[in-house]
Amino acid sequence: MKALVFDQPGIENLKVAELKTPKPEKGQVLIKVKMAGVNPIDALVVTVIPANPMPHIPGGEFAGTVEEIGDGVTSLKVGDRVTVYSRMFDGNCDMCLSGRENLCRTGSILSIASNGGFAEYVALDEANCVKIGNEISWEMAASLPIAALTSYHALNQAGLGSGENFVAFGASGNTGLFALQFAKERGATVIAVTRKGWAGEYGADYVVQTDAVQKEIARITSNRMSDVVLNSLGESLWKDSCSVLGTDGRLVCFGVLTGKNVPLDLGSLYAKQWKFIGATGGTRDEFVELVANASRYKIRVWKKFGLYDGAQAILALRSKERDGRIMIEFPD
Numbered sequence: 001m002k003a004l005v006f007d008q009p010g011i012e013n014l015k016v017a018e019l020k021t022p023k024p025e026k027g028q029v030l031i032k033v034k035m036a037g038v039n040p041i042d043a044l045v046v047t048v049i050p051a052n053p054m055p056h057i058p059g060g061e062f063a064g065t066v067e068e069i070g071d072g073v074t075s076l077k078v079g080d081r082v083t084v085y086s087r088m089f090d091g092n093c094d095m096c097l098s099g100r101e102n103l104c105r106t107g108s109i110l111s112i113a114s115n116g117g118f119a120e121y122v123a124l125d126e127a128n129c130v131k132i133g134n135e136i137s138w139e140m141a142a143s144l145p146i147a148a149l150t151s152y153h154a155l156n157q158a159g160l161g162s163g164e165n166f167v168a169f170g171a172s173g174n175t176g177l178f179a180l181q182f183a184k185e186r187g188a189t190v191i192a193v194t195r196k197g198w199a200g201e202y203g204a205d206y207v208v209q210t211d212a213v214q215k216e217i218a219r220i221t222s223n224r225m226s227d228v229v230l231n232s233l234g235e236s237l238w239k240d241s242c243s244v245l246g247t248d249g250r251l252v253c254f255g256v257l258t259g260k261n262v263p264l265d266l267g268s269l270y271a272k273q274w275k276f277i278g279a280t281g282g283t284r285d286e287f288v289e290l291v292a293n294a295s296r297y298k299i300r301v302w303k304k305f306g307l308y309d310g311a312q313a314i315l316a317l318r319s320k321e322r323d324g325r326i327m328i329e330f331p332d
Contacts, residue, residue, distance in 0.1 A: 030070075
């Protein structure tokens with residue numbers, strides 16, 4: 001099979017290689033990959049995060065069809081369309097037993113401690129595969145594991161409810177365009193902080209730009225400000241995120257692309273009874289629920305690349321022209 005691999009850190013070291021097609025072990029299925037989403041985690045795996053094994057195949061978010069099943073597999077058959085739960089988990093620790101596989105004591109993220117989906121075939125545990133219907137596009141199926149689930153879990157953690165004000169920074173990014181839809185579905189007033197006017201097509205009631213964010217959100221909310229703020233980018237948006245957080249507000253974070261060290265105003269923390277929430281990935285139950293409802297949501301794709309252009313696909317994440325998701329498409 002063909003796969004995008006690197007044997008030392010650096011996007012410049014990515015290359016397409018011919019590798020032996022894996023065989024599904026007991027409890028595994030072999031997936032013929034149809035579509036893969038490109039995420040910041042892929043850039044980090046290639047450049048920063050120590051990956052295993054080496055040479056290594058990145059790609060934490062993908063979907064495809066079942067090509068072969070291993071012994072003991074009961075829930076899937078050859079030909080099934082599947083998307084993947086991208087958290088590796090042991091199923092035995094206290095976190096897993098309480099339904100929090102994303103916090104597994106020995107777990108990791110698919111494509112970090114294992115090879116990922118930028119390959120024609122992937123052997124994966126049955127527990128990590130969720131069947132999808134024919135009505136779900138490959139683009140959507142390959143966006144559910146990370147882009148969608150990360151936001152879904154974050155809003156669950158924050159407890160966003162009907163009638164609340166929700167502000168999403170990074171609203172036009174991979175996770176942001178799903179966060180807008182989930183927030184709207186929950187009955188919140190949705191405010192997208194982005195330069196992209198199309199955010200209104202994905203659930204935003206208001207679209208504001210960063211340079212006027214505090215003033216605009218004060219106006220929109222009659223000075224109530226936001227009940228829940230989503231910061232998916234980190235340090236560069238911390239000050240703005242706190243500036244629009246209202247009394248008893250919740251600030252939920254899951255990204256550090258722009259840095260991870262931030263100042264903390266303890267006075268506002270206790271006086272306004274703020275709550276800061278970290279969120280990572282999502283549980284398997286949340287993923288199954290999300291897949292079941294996936295037909296309700298929309299995906300915006302900017303560009304599709306082939307496997308041989310995988311390096312350019314990862315580099316394009318930083319493009320100022322990016323206007324939606326970046327995917328890697330595999331021919332039939």
